Structure formats: C-alpha cells, structure tokens
Amino acid sequence: MSIWFALSPILVLAVGALGLMMADAFSKSRSDLALGSFITFLSAGLFAVALWIMGGVPAETAKLVAPWIILDKFTLFFEATLCLGGAISSLLAGGYLPEHDLDRGEFYALMLLSAIGALLLAAAGEILALFIGLETMSLGVYAMTAFRRTNPRSAEGALKYFLLGSFAAALLLYGGALLYGATGTTSLTGIRDALTSGQFGSLRDPSRLPMVVLSMVFILVGLAFKVSAVPFHMWTPDAYQGAPTPATAFMSVVVKGAALATMMRVMLVAFGDKGSASWASGWPPVVAGLAIATMVVANLIAIRQENVKRMLAYSSIAHAGYLLVGLVASWGSGNPQVAAEGRAALLFYILQYTVTQAGAFGALILCGSRGREAVSYEDLAGLGRRHPAAALPFAVFCVSLAGIPPTAGFFGKLYIFRAAIEGGFTGLAVIGLLNSALSVYYYLRVLVYLYMREPAPGAPQAIPMRSGYVTAALVLAGVLLLYFGLLPGRSLEMALSAAKSLI
Numbered sequence: 001m002s003i004w005f006a007l008s009p010i011l012v013l014a015v016g017a018l019g020l021m022m023a024d025a026f027s028k029s030r031s032d033l034a035l036g037s038f039i040t041f042l043s044a045g046l047f048a049v050a051l052w053i054m055g056g057v058p059a060e061t062a063k064l065v066a067p068w069i070i071l072d073k074f075t076l077f078f079e080a081t082l083c084l085g086g087a088i089s090s091l092l093a094g095g096y097l098p099e100h101d102l103d104r105g106e107f108y109a110l111m112l113l114s115a116i117g118a119l120l121l122a123a124a125g126e127i128l129a130l131f132i133g134l135e136t137m138s139l140g141v142y143a144m145t146a147f148r149r150t151n152p153r154s155a156e157g158a159l160k161y162f163l164l165g166s167f168a169a170a171l172l173l174y175g176g177a178l179l180y181g182a183t184g185t186t187s188l189t190g191i192r193d194a195l196t197s198g199q200f201g202s203l204r205d206p207s208r209l210p211m212v213v214l215s216m217v218f219i220l221v222g223l224a225f226k227v228s229a230v231p232f233h234m235w236t237p238d239a240y241q242g243a244p245t246p247a248t249a250f251m252s253v254v255v256k257g258a259a260l261a262t263m264m265r266v267m268l269v270a271f272g273d274k275g276s277a278s279w280a281s282g283w284p285p286v287v288a289g290l291a292i293a294t295m296v297v298a299n300l301i302a303i304r305q306e307n308v309k310r311m312l313a314y315s316s317i318a319h320a321g322y323l324l325v326g327l328v329a330s331w332g333s334g335n336p337q338v339a340a341e342g343r344a345a346l347l348f349y350i351l352q353y354t355v356t357q358a359g360a361f362g363a364l365i366l367c368g369s370r371g372r373e374a375v376s377y378e379d380l381a382g383l384g385r386r387h388p389a390a391a392l393p394f395a396v397f398c399v400s401l402a403g404i405p406p407t408a409g410f411f412g413k414l415y416i417f418r419a420a421i422e423g424g425f426t427g428l429a430v431i432g433l434l435n436s437a438l439s440v441y442y443y444l445r446v447l448v449y450l451y452m453r454e455p456a457p458g459a460p461q462a463i464p465m466r467s468g469y470v471t472a473a474l475v476l477a478g479v480l481l482l483y484f485g486l487l488p489g490r491s492l493e494m495a496l497s498a499a500k501s502l503i
Contacts, residue, residue: 003064006057006071008047009079010119016040017112024105034094034469037108038087041115045083052076052494056501067187070125070265077498078122078261081351084480085253086115088358088473093246095467096365102244107147111250114140118258125269127176127186130262134172134226138165141255144247145239157242161235164225168232172222178215179270182208188270195273216271216283223266226259227320230294240313248309249361252316253354260323260350264343268330268502277331288328288428294321295435302442306376311442312360315401318439319353322416325432329419330499338423343499345415348492352408352484356400359477362470363394369465377449379462384450390464391450393474400481402443403436408484415492 004011020036027033051057057071065071089111097103117136124130142165146158180186183194195212225232240248267283276282295318302314326346330339367383367390368374374383384391400409413436420429455461484491 003061005047006051006061007065007069008051009044009083010116010123012044012047013040013083013112013116013119016043017109017116020105020112021109024109027105033105033108034090034097037090037112038094040112041083041087041090044119045080045087048076048079048083052080067125067189068129069120069123071123073498073501074261074265075123077347077494078257078350079119081354082115082118082122082254082257085257085354085358086111086250088355088362088477089246089250089254091469091473091476092249092358092362092365093244094469095465095473096244096246096470099465099467100244100370102147104147107144107244107247110140110143111247114138114144114250115254118254121258122261124262125188125265127179127188130266131169131173131176133258133262134169137255137258138169141247141251144250145243147244147247148242151242153238154242154244157235157239161239164232164235168222168225171218175215175218175222178211178218182211182215188265191270192272195271195276212276216276219266220283220286223259223263224290227256227263227323228317229290229320229324230297230317233294233298233317233320236317237310237313240316241307241309245309245361245365248313249358252312252357252361256316256320256323257350257354260327260346264327264330264346264502267327268343284328284331287324288425291321291324291328291428292431294318294324295432296321299435299438299442302439305442306378308364308374308377308380308446312357312364315439315442316357318435319357319401321435322413322432323349323353325420325425325428326416328425328428329416329423331423335423338419340496340499342419342423343502344492344496345419347495347498348484348488349412349416351491351495352400352412352481355477355480355484356397356407356409359393359474359481360397360401362473362477363390363397365465366390366467366470366474367394367464368462372460372463374462377445378455379460380446380449381453381455381461382450383462383464384447386461387464393478395447395450396478396481398443398446400485402440404440406485408481408488411485411488 020033056073062071114137117133120133121137124133142158142162145161146154148154183191185191228236271283279285298314298317302311305311326349329342330346364374374380400407403409403413417429417432
C-alpha cells in the first residue's frame with residue numbers, strides 16, 4: 001500500500017482547504033463553498049472507511065511515518081468520526097452563515113485546516129507531533145470563535161479561549177520537555193518503555209521520578225483543558241455562546257473528539273506502566289476525580305441556565321465527565337479484557353456523541369432565523385405547535401443527550417457505566433448515573449417549552465429558518481442516530497477492533 005493512500009484522509013482535507021481558498025477568491029456564490037467543504041470532509045471520511053475495510057494500514061507502510069504518526073485502526077476510527085462531525089458542521093454553516101449575514105469564505109478553509117490538526121492530534125504518536133496537531137487545530141478554532149467581528153460577546157469568548165488555550169498548550173509543551181529530560185525520548189511508546197525498564201517501575205534513576213510525575217500533571221492539565229473538564233472549563237460557555245453556532249458544533253464534537261483520542265493515547269500508552277497507571281500513585285484516581293467534578297459542576301450549573309446555547313455548552317462539559325469515566329474504565333484495573341471493553345465503550349460513546357451533539361446544535365439553528373433566533377427557553381415556547389417540523393429534531397436530539405432509550409445516547413451511557421462497573425469502579429458509575437438522571441431535567445425542559453408552554457403576550461417568538469443545508473445535516477444526523485440506537489452492535493464491534501489496536 002502506498003504511504004500516500006495511507007495518509008489520504010489528512011491529504012484530502014489539505015487539498016480541499018487549499019482548493020476552497022482558491023475558489024473563494026474567484027467564486028461569487030458562497031453556498032458552493034459549503035458544499036465543497038462537505039464533500040471534502042465526506043471524501044476524507046470515506047478514505048478512512050476504505051482503509052478500514054481493506055484491513056487497515058499494513059505494518060511496513062505504517063513504519064514509514066512512525067512514531068510521529070500512528071496509522072492503526074484506532075486512528076482510522078477517529079479520522080472517520082472527526083470527518084463526520086466536520087461534514088455535519090459544514091452543512092450547518094452553509095445554512096447559518098448566509099442567514100445571519102456572516103457568509104465569508106474563510107470560514108470553511110479555517111474549518112478544514114483546523115480539522116487537519118484534529119486528525120494529526122488523534123494520530124500523533126510523539127510529543128512534538130502532538131503539539132503541532134494541537135496548535136494547528138486550535139488556531140483555526142480561535143479564529144472561528146471570533147468570526148462575528150462586531151459582536152463583543154464573540155470577541156470576549158475568543159479572547160478567553162485564546163489566552164487560556166495558550167496557557168494550557170504551554171503547560172503541555174513544558175510537560176513534554178520534562179518527560180524528554182527524564183526519558184530521553186519524545187515517542188509515546190519510547191516513553192512507556194523507559195518508564196517500565198528500571199527501578200521502582202519507572203526509571204533507572206529514582207531521582208528523576210519527581211520530573212516524571214510533574215510532566216504527567218502538566219500534560220494531563222493541558223489535555224483536560226481541551227476536553228473542557230472542570231476546573232479547566234472556564235472558557236467553554238463564553239466561547240460556545242459567542243461563536244457562530246456551526247463553529248460551536250465543530251468545537252463540541254471535532255475538537256473534543258480529537259482531544260479525547262490523544263488523551264487516550266497518552267495516558268494508556270505513554271503512561272501505561274504499572275507505576276504511572278496504578279490506583280495508589282498514578283493518573284486513574286486523578287482522572288476519576290476530574291470526571292466527578294466535571295459531571296457534578298456542569299449539570300448543576302446547566303440547570304440554572306436560561307440561555308439554550310449556554311445550556312448546551314454546560315451539557316457538553318457534563319458529557320466530558322462521562323467520557324472521563326470511560327477513560328478510567330479503559331484502564332481496567334490491569335485486566336486486559338476489561339480494559340479493551342472499556343476503550344470500546346468510550347469509542348462508541350464518542351461516535352454517537354458526535355452525531356447527537358452536532359444534531360442538537362443544528363436543530364437549534366433551524367429553530368431560529370435572522371432577528372428571530374432561538375436564544376432562550378422562552379423563545380422556544382409553543383414552537384412545537386406552531387412549527388412541528390422544526391421542533392421535532394430538537395426534541396429527538398435532546399432525548400438522546402439525556403440518555404433515554406432506545407436512542408444512541410442511552411446505549412452510549414449504558415456501555416460506559418457497564419464498563420466502569422466491570423472494571424471495579426462501581427461508585428464512579430453510580431455517580432455518573434445519578435448525574436445522568438439530573439441532566440434529564442434541563443433536557444426535558446426544552447421539550448416542555450416546545451410543546452407545553454405558550455409565549456407570553458407580546459414576547460418575541462423564534463421563527464424557524466428555511467435551509468436545505470441545515471435540513472440535510474439534520475437528516476444525516478437523525479438517520480445515524482437511529483442506526484446507532486437501534487443497531488449498535490456493528491458500531492460497537494468496530495469500536496472494539498479499534499480499541500484493541502491502541503496498545
């Protein structure tokens with residue numbers, strides 16, 4: 001197999017981004033750019049699927065770019081998932097940007113270039129490659145967050161995201177430098193080998209242990225920021241609310257998915273030795289604490305929100321907590337079979353979350369038009385009776401986010417919590433289940449306003465927009481949501497195959 005074919009998902013996005021920038025210079029119709037962005041994402045995802053169907057990238061081909069880029073089934077799974085999230089976001093942008101007079105062609109190029117960084121981040125097997133992917137992804141997202149140039153809220157969200165993101169990236173890079181000083185390598189597998197080859201289960205020189213611990217803390221903080229885990233979530237509500245909603249959808253699924261992929265690879269590979277991954281002195285109890293804090297804080301604050309977009313932002317933070325529960329379950333207390341099932345549950349959760357969360361933001365876009373956007377719960381009052389076709393998708397995706405059967409969201413949480421119980425983390429699973437029950441309140445509140453409330457006399461009412469692009473995005477997300485919910489077996493098998501290739 002040619003190395004160019006093995007790298008085709010990333011190369012397709014790169015060629016597509018350059019092509020869209022050229023097309024933007026000569027094209028008068030921005031709608032063509034949205035379609036071109038969607039086709040580029042779809043093509044890149046299909047190349048990843050084709051590589052999967054062919055049995056993955058052969059070992060001799062993968063060695064050509066290792067250890068900088070790892071071309072295993074784990075990478076292919078995330079490439080397909082991230083491209084799916086990007087494709088849905090492109091369709092949403094094709095309807096949203098013209099409607100709100102934001103139709104500038106650089107948005108699609110930024111989205112594609114940021115997605116290239118996300119794919120590199122998910123495939124990185126070396127600290128420097130990881131950092132390059134992280135910054136490539138982040139710079140595009142910072143610009144998309146500030147895309148409303150004259151909106152103070154957008155500028156505020158972008159500035160907070162940029163400053164805190166730069167600080168988190170610096171911590172991650174410093175952690176990588178310390179790790180290099182302690183182990184003499186920046187390769188994740190090389191780091192693992194160094195940590196398992198000497199005294200006390202870590203290094204031959206015990207004096208370097210504090211350096212290893214400090215580097216692990218810095219790297220974990222940097223990655224926790226990207227998945228918006230508490231207490232590193234402060235940027236998320238403002239950035240999500242200020243950014244154009246398609247950019248918010250992209251951040252909530254593509255950025256978070258890529259960050260979870262690299263967090264899995266770093267924690268389970270580089271810090272997968274007995275010393276670093278022990279419950280007594282390693283990262284699992286720290287990640288478990290982050291998961292509990294993230295779920296509890298996000299759900300309690302989401303209940304108090306009156307702005308629907310901020311509610312979805314805190315909902316996204318809460319889902320980061322469930323994903324961290326899956327990361328702890330992926331450790332599996334040292335049991336390889338339990339660990340593989342935990343990783344598979346986490347990968348399936350990311351897959352269904354990508355579809356559900358992007359669909360929820362798409363449904364919010366559909367519920368409002370220019371000057372009559374659906375911003376607060378009151379804006380949604382009675383929309384289900386006045387415009388049932390626009391309200392139905394929002395109701396369906398909220399039900400899935402709440403984890404109510406038989407939706408894909410239910411099976412995602414079921415597999416995550418079951419994996420946690422089988423791994424011996426029953427208490428963590430119970431806390432996650434209680435938080436999931438708590439989240440039902442603010443998701444069902446959307447349905448109450450859609451179907452059981454009438455707008456106050458004289459209050460502004462949201463008027464749904466008409467867009468073929470947004471409708472197509474919701475149909476795509478809805479079909480996949482039903483497929484993952486009614487027939488989760490095939491997707492779970494793929495997730496298990498990808499999980500086994502990680503280590």
